[in-house]
Amino acid sequence: MKLPDLSLPLVRFFLTIACVLLLAVLLHFFLPPQADLSVEIERDLPLYSQPFGKHLPFHPAGITTPDNRLANWRAIPGSRACGECHPKETLEWATSMHAISDADIIYDSTVLENTDASVAGKAHGVEKGRWCEGCHNPMGVVSGAVTLANTVQSTENMEEGTSCMACHAVNHAEPLVGNGALELDFNGVFRYGHPALLAAAPSRHARDMRARRTKPLMGDSALCGACHTEIRPVAVNGAMPPMNLQDTYEEWMLSPYAQMGVQCQDCHMSQDPARFIATLKTGKTPKKTISHRFIGNNYLLSNTNLPTSLLMTLRGGAPAGMNRLFDRKTFLDELGKTHQAVVALLQEAAEIEVERPYLDPVTGELRFTVAVTNAGAGHALPTGPLDQRYLWLEIVVKDKSGNTLHHQGWFDQKKGEEDRNAARWIKDVTDIEGNPIRRHVLFDAHVLQYARKPIPPRQTDRVAYRLPIAGNARPAQVEVRLWYRIALQDILENIERQGLAKVDGVIVPPLLLEEAKVNVESGT
Numbered sequence: 001m002k003l004p005d006l007s008l009p010l011v012r013f014f015l016t017i018a019c020v021l022l023l024a025v026l027l028h029f030f031l032p033p034q035a036d037l038s039v040e041i042e043r044d045l046p047l048y049s050q051p052f053g054k055h056l057p058f059h060p061a062g063i064t065t066p067d068n069r070l071a072n073w074r075a076i077p078g079s080r081a082c083g084e085c086h087p088k089e090t091l092e093w094a095t096s097m098h099a100i101s102d103a104d105i106i107y108d109s110t111v112l113e114n115t116d117a118s119v120a121g122k123a124h125g126v127e128k129g130r131w132c133e134g135c136h137n138p139m140g141v142v143s144g145a146v147t148l149a150n151t152v153q154s155t156e157n158m159e160e161g162t163s164c165m166a167c168h169a170v171n172h173a174e175p176l177v178g179n180g181a182l183e184l185d186f187n188g189v190f191r192y193g194h195p196a197l198l199a200a201a202p203s204r205h206a207r208d209m210r211a212r213r214t215k216p217l218m219g220d221s222a223l224c225g226a227c228h229t230e231i232r233p234v235a236v237n238g239a240m241p242p243m244n245l246q247d248t249y250e251e252w253m254l255s256p257y258a259q260m261g262v263q264c265q266d267c268h269m270s271q272d273p274a275r276f277i278a279t280l281k282t283g284k285t286p287k288k289t290i291s292h293r294f295i296g297n298n299y300l301l302s303n304t305n306l307p308t309s310l311l312m313t314l315r316g317g318a319p320a321g322m323n324r325l326f327d328r329k330t331f332l333d334e335l336g337k338t339h340q341a342v343v344a345l346l347q348e349a350a351e352i353e354v355e356r357p358y359l360d361p362v363t364g365e366l367r368f369t370v371a372v373t374n375a376g377a378g379h380a381l382p383t384g385p386l387d388q389r390y391l392w393l394e395i396v397v398k399d400k401s402g403n404t405l406h407h408q409g410w411f412d413q414k415k416g417e418e419d420r421n422a423a424r425w426i427k428d429v430t431d432i433e434g435n436p437i438r439r440h441v442l443f444d445a446h447v448l449q450y451a452r453k454p455i456p457p458r459q460t461d462r463v464a465y466r467l468p469i470a471g472n473a474r475p476a477q478v479e480v481r482l483w484y485r486i487a488l489q490d491i492l493e494n495i496e497r498q499g500l501a502k503v504d505g506v507i508v509p510p511l512l513l514e515e516a517k518v519n520v521e522s523g524t
Contacts, residue, residue, distance in 0.1 A: 038187045039070035039144065047149040051124045052235055060233040061134025061141050062181030062226065066171065071186035073143035078157035079164045083325040091326050092292040093164065094319040095338040097301065101161030102137035103316025104301060105501070106487070109494040110440050111136075117497065119431075120237040120443035128236050128443065134180030135227035138166045142184055160320050162227075165189070168209045173217060175225025175249045179233070182226045224264040225249025230385065236443055239432070245442060248383045255457035257378035267345075267378060268295055274344035277376040295341045297382075297389065299511050300486050302339035304332055313501070347513050349376040350391075350482055354518040355462075357478050359469065366397060366406070366467045366475050366520065370423075372482060373460040380454035382425055387448075388440055388487040390426035391513070392418055393463060396479040405475055406467050409483075416489030416507040423463045425452045438490035475520045483510040 041048050041057065048070070052059040057068065065071065079099075083090030093099055101107070111132050115125035126148045133146050139160065145152040157163060169189055174181035189208060212218040230246030237243075252258055262280065270276040271289040279286035301315055312318065322331060350372060357368035370393055374381035382389040394409030409422035418424075429437040432446040455461045469475055485508065492503045 036187070037072040037075045038065075038067060039072055041070060041144070045070065045144050045147075045151060047147070047151060048144050049124070049127050049147045049149070051127050057144075058130060058134065058141055060128060060131040060179065060235045062174065062177050062179035063134045063138060063141055064181075064183045065142060066183060066185050066188065069187070070144045071139075071142045071184075073139070073145065073152050073155055073158065076139060076143070076157050076165055076186045077189065078155070078320060079160050080156060080321045080324060082164045083321050087325055089292045090164070090321060091331070091334055092338075093294070094321055094326075094331065095302065095335040096292065096294040097296055097298050098162035098166075098294050099160060099319055100301065100315045101135070102133070102140070103159060103161060105314055105316055105495060106301075106491060107136060108316070109498045109500050110491060112498045113439060113441050113494045114443040118441050118443040125443075131179060131233065131236055136161060138180060138182070138184060139163060139186075141180075142186055156320060167218070167223065170210060170217065170223060173220075173222045173226040175222045175229055178226065178229030178231045178246075178249075180227050181229075182223075219263060219265050221249065221252055221258070221264040224268075225252070228264075228384075232442060232445070237445075240446065243445060243448070245387075245445070245448075246383075246385055248379045251379035251383060251454075251456065255378055257457060262378060264378070269293075270295075273341060274348040277345070277348045281376060293338045293341060295338065295345050297342065297346060297384065297484075298486055299339065299342050299346065300508060302335055302342055304336040304339055308332065310506070343511065346484060346511060349374065349381055350484075350513045351375040352480055352482050352514045352516050354478055354480050354516050357475075357518055357520045359475060359520060360466075363466075364469055366465070366469050366478075368465050368478060368518075370395075370463045370465070370480050371460050372455060372463070374455040374457055378457055380456055382454055382484065385440065386427035386450075386454060387429045387437065387442070387445075388491060390424055390485055390488075392422040392424040392426075392483050392485075394419075394422065394479075394481040394483060395465065395467075396481075397467060397469075397475045398477045398479070399474055400476040405469055405473050408467075409481075411483070411510055413507065413509075418483070418485075418510070423452060425454055425461075426450070438488050439494055440487075440491055478518050478520060479515070480518075481515040482513045484513050485510040 039045060050057055057070065058064065079090055079093065111129055114132065115121045115129040121128060126146065130141050130146050133141050139157055140146050143152055145158065165186060169184050169186050170182045171185050172183040207214045210218050217223050228246065228248040229250065232243040232245055234242060252264065266288055267273050267276055269291055271291045273295045276286045303311065319331065322328065353371045355369040355371055357366065359366055382391055392409055395406065396404060397406040398404055409419050411418045428449050428451060429445045430447045431437055431444045437445055452461065487508050489508050492506060492508065495501050495503050
């Protein structure tokens with residue numbers, strides 16, 4: 001049998017490889033230099049307001065650029081452009097909170113309440129809003145859109161919140177400075193002009209986009225910490241020194257996870273964050289995987305059990321790429337997967353145990369302790385803006401017949417409020433006159449104090465109960481539930497105050513994290 005002559009196909013194969021390599025080399029060395037796309041404020045945006053000094057064009061945000069200039073908003077690639085070659089990653093991102101960090105109507109109305117309706121916002125309120133927008137709308141801040149006389153036209157990339165480029169154009173991060181303290185080099189991103197040129201020089205593109213193998217910062221918690229550290233600068237409320245409002249990065253720094261080398265991205269960008277954490281609990285090293293869903297704590301704005309019209313309205317409308325990269329059904333299916341991952345991650349974080357329930361024969365009190373353990377989170381539990389994110393305990397005591405003898409920590413589904421007598425892990429904020437701030441109007445925050453402080457990683461907080469039992473009733477069982485809530489009901493008032501929509505009947509629901517039942521007789 002005569003074997004086929006393979007020499008010609010092999011020659012063609014090697015010639016093709018050689019041509020591709022030669023083209024890549026030529027492109028690397030002979031592509032025309034990048035045009036200067038930076039924006040001169042005096043020349044291009046003369047009405048851009050700089051009340052904090054010309055040397056601080058983005059203040060009070062922590063953002064900087066290599067040349068301290070603004071970026072050309074029309075030249076910054078949008079995430080939909082990335083989706084042409086990275087459809088899976090772009091669809092995952094579109095379901096995340098990053099994709100709607102500036103479109104989310106709850107956030108948007110709250111920023112307006114701070115900049116337009118607060119006491120501190122009466123002077124340079126819009127410009128002070130850069131403090132918020134530096135993380136939620138970095139594209140808008142760097143391009144000069146966050147100013148009173150805004151002459152920067154809206155483009156698709158302005159709708160994308162924390163977009164692909166918001167991370168992939170970062171040169172440097174200062175996580176302990178916070179407030180979006182990232183050096184963003186939007187102007188330095190090379191424009192290829194045609195996707196074919198990009199495909200011919202993938203290593204150049206990987207370097208330009210700060211791929212993790214070329215830019216270790218992309219896999220380092222410092223990148224996340226620059227926005228997940230929130231410190232109100234003096235410029236926002238001149239009557240007050242800097243005020244720490246969110247310390248998630250520092251919480252991680254002080255945790256066992258940091259010492260183990262577990263980065264924020266390892267958990268929150270895992271394909272299965274809950275399983276990753278469950279494996280960590282066993283002492284084993286989980287396999288690292290990558291997803292761009294950025295799984296976090298917002299179970300509300302990913303909840304596809306809500307009416308679709310309400311959910312999409314709360315999220316600020318259809319995402320970038322809808323009907324171009326993916327259809328509505330595909331997006332909602334992916335959003336449902338994101339929601340499941342968010343819920344699973346939150347429920348993996350906490351554990352509760354009811355210790356020593358017994359009836360005191362002298363006082364007639366039912367005594368026990370509930371131990372709440374931060375078993376899985378790599379930061380405090382809860383974390384983030386703690387005037388809104390909070391935990392509380394619900395206690396139900398029943399007799400042998402199932403009759404309720406005591407109920408504390410109930411939640412009113414109609415009013416969207418929980419029992420204020422419950423043990424709560426929340427930061428109480430008041431203004432200069434001592435009035436409570438429950439709508440996240442942090443421009444006017446004067447005093448911060450904790451009902452109970454957040455629980456550090458792998459530590460336990462114990463709540464002791466001494467409950468009076470009336471008459472001859474005999475408690476038989478204690479039921480305990482640990483609830484988590486993404487925001488107080490009051491924050492929805494901002495939507496109506498700003499005239500954006502009516503929110504009658506819309507409730508911010510809590511999420512059950514953990515529950516336990518213990519018999520009083522045996523204590524088991």
